Amino acid sequence: MTLAISLFVHGEAVRFNRGKSRGDNYDFKHMQGSDGNIYPYVSSQCFKRYWREALPTPPSPITRGKNTKGEEINQAFTDGNPIDYVDDDLFGYMIAGAEGENDDGQTEAGEELKIETPDDVDVAAIDPSLFSVGDINDPNALLKRLRDSENSLSVYLMSQFSDESKTELANHNPDNPMPPDLELILVNEVNKLLQIELYKQEEFKNKAKKAVKEAGDNPTGKNLTALNRQIVEKIYSKEIIRKDPKRDTTKRTAPIRMHALVAFSGVKVAKDFQTFSRDVPLTGKNSVVNPNSIGIYSGWLKTRILIEEHRIGKFYIGKNMDILNNQLGQNARAQEELNPYSRTAEKARFYAIEPEERKKRFSLAVGALADIGNKQGPASGALHDGSLKPKAFIAAFMKCADSPFDYIWVSKDGIPKIDVQRLQNAIRDWQGLFEREMIYIGVPIEVGQEEIDTLRKAVEELPFDGEKKFSAEITTSRQALLKLAEDINPKQPK
Numbered sequence: 401m402t403l404a405i406s407l408f409v410h411g412e413a414v415r416f417n418r419g420k421s422r423g424d425n426y427d428f429k430h431m432q433g434s435d436g437n438i439y440p441y442v443s444s445q446c447f448k449r450y451w452r453e454a455l456p457t458p459p460s461p462i463t464r465g466k467n468t469k470g471e472e473i474n475q476a477f478t479d480g481n482p483i484d485y486v487d488d489d490l491f492g493y494m495i496a497g498a499e500g501e502n503d504d505g506q507t508e509a510g511e512e513l514k515i516e517t518p519d520d521v522d523v524a525a526i527d528p529s530l531f532s533v534g535d536i537n538d539p540n541a542l543l544k545r546l547r548d549s550e551n552s553l554s555v556y557l558m559s560q561f562s563d564e565s566k567t568e569l570a571n572h573n574p575d576n577p578m579p580p581d582l583e584l585i586l587v588n589e590v591n592k593l594l595q596i597e598l599y600k601q602e603e604f605k606n607k608a609k610k611a612v613k614e615a616g617d618n619p620t621g622k623n624l625t626a627l628n629r630q631i632v633e634k635i636y637s638k639e640i641i642r643k644d645p646k647r648d649t650t651k652r653t654a655p656i657r658m659h660a661l662v663a664f665s666g667v668k669v670a671k672d673f674q675t676f677s678r679d680v681p682l683t684g685k686n687s688v689v690n691p692n693s694i695g696i697y698s699g700w701l702k703t704r705i706l707i708e709e710h711r712i713g714k715f716y717i718g719k720n721m722d723i724l725n726n727q728l729g730q731n732a733r734a735q736e737e738l739n740p741y742s743r744t745a746e747k748a749r750f751y752a753i754e755p756e757e758r759k760k761r762f763s764l765a766v767g768a769l770a771d772i773g774n775k776q777g778p779a780s781g782a783l784h785d786g787s788l789k790p791k792a793f794i795a796a797f798m799k800c801a802d803s804p805f806d807y808i809w810v811s812k813d814g815i816p817k818i819d820v821q822r823l824q825n826a827i828r829d830w831q832g833l834f835e836r837e838m839i840y841i842g843v844p845i846e847v848g849q850e851e852i853d854t855l856r857k858a859v860e861e862l863p864f865d866g867e868k869k870f871s872a873e874i875t876t877s878r879q880a881l882l883k884l885a886e887d888i889n890p891k892q893p894k
Contacts, residue, residue, distance in 0.1 A: 413698055439663040489712060496649050541639045594624075660703065666699045714758075792843060798833055820855065828862065834870075
């Protein structure tokens with residue numbers, strides 16, 4: 401089931417969404433029509449930010465991306481946890497698998513170190529400073545370096561290998577791909593070297609001055625292992641690359657979908673400017689003028705919204721899906737169904753939260769839409785601010801993921817109003833695709849009771865299913881949205 405909404409906001413001398421000036425000095429987002437007029441728009445990302453912040457639930461924490469030097473980069477992402485955070489569930493996310501490693505061997509997103517084979521449990525899982533198979537950039541290149549009889553460092557290291565391992569490695573041709581079991585032998589032998597005092601060997605002293613100084617005079621235990629690893633990595637830097645474990649990518653397409661709010665009627669645009677004119681003569685002499693012109697506009701902006709009820713609270717499990725397996729709680733039970741994202745008959749695992757919680761989240765989404773800005777105040781702060789609260793809408797529950805209401809609006813005296821004939825034609829055309837008989841309409845406050853009665857009569861004379869007819873809930877926009885939220889989850893107060 402999908403909730404289809406056709407919705408309007410209104411702004412008076414606003415600049416909801418800044419854009420890049422394109423030489424016409426209108427620095428708000430806009431498009432130019434075939435008639436030559438400027439049509440402002442507000443991106444769906446901007447609107448959904450305020451919608452998301454209007455939810456009465458704790459927001460998902462935001463992490464700022466950093467480079468290897470620890471400097472912030474142009475990247476940010478939420479926790480990606482739709483089980484615990486309603487906004488992650490409703491509005492989606494994408495988290496690329498690029499998290500760094502913490503001191504406890506856990507990634508920042510909480511995923512455990514990857515163990516390449518069962519044998520690796522004895523090393524990498526116990527001490528993350530030891531090597532795993534994934535740390536070897538080119539095992540054949542490393543083997544060739546270790547076989548170099550003219551390199552005293554390699555000769556010493558190979559002399560510490562067990563006779564059995566030396567035999568296995570000697571029988572391998574480095575021009576052929578190295579088998580996984582041989583890679584593991586090579587890695588385990590190198591790890592054994594990390595347990596001895598390499599830094600005391602004459603061959604390593606010049607290579608390890610800085611590392612030894614940082615580790616102290618007599619490193620022991622994990623400090624010794626970490627020191628030896630630094631030495632080996634420095635000597636064989638091209639063959640060995642330490643790879644921080646990375647979580648798999650997760651991405652969730654939002655159950656709430658919408659396109660940009662585009663100017664519809666009553667549109668006026670202007671170029672504004674600003675001055676600092678305090679403590680100057682009445683003539684304005686010596687006032688400071690902002691050299692950049694600022695665009696503002698007034699008008700009604702229209703969008704369409706689709707909320708897919710069946711996807712709220714349902715999360716597919718796996719790489720490039722909604723969640724990873726380790727995000728499930730200990731007692732959470734996963735289910736299986738045919739993968740809706742695949743053309744083959746393969747199955748996909750998913751987890752669904754309790755039905756009552758899913759219904760509650762659906763209701764919270766609509767309630768937050770009614771109350772955008774209640775907590776944060778108007779959009780755009782103090783500069784040309786304005787309310788993004790819905791000022792008019794029409795909504796219905798559908799059996800499809802589409803909306804019948806895109807073309808039912810007309811502009812009368814600069815105000816968007818529903819054309820009765822178009823509304824009836826749309827409802828007739830979409831017969832059989834309505835899930836419920838109720839149509840919800842929020843009218844602008846300028847609309848009088850006579851127009852409301854005409855709308856109600858136009859809806860209620862149409863057949864819904866057999867002997868049933870459609871019903872209409874028509875009132876001011878916020879009250880109609882709150883009634884819609886209550887009808888979704890009657891147990892929840894307004």
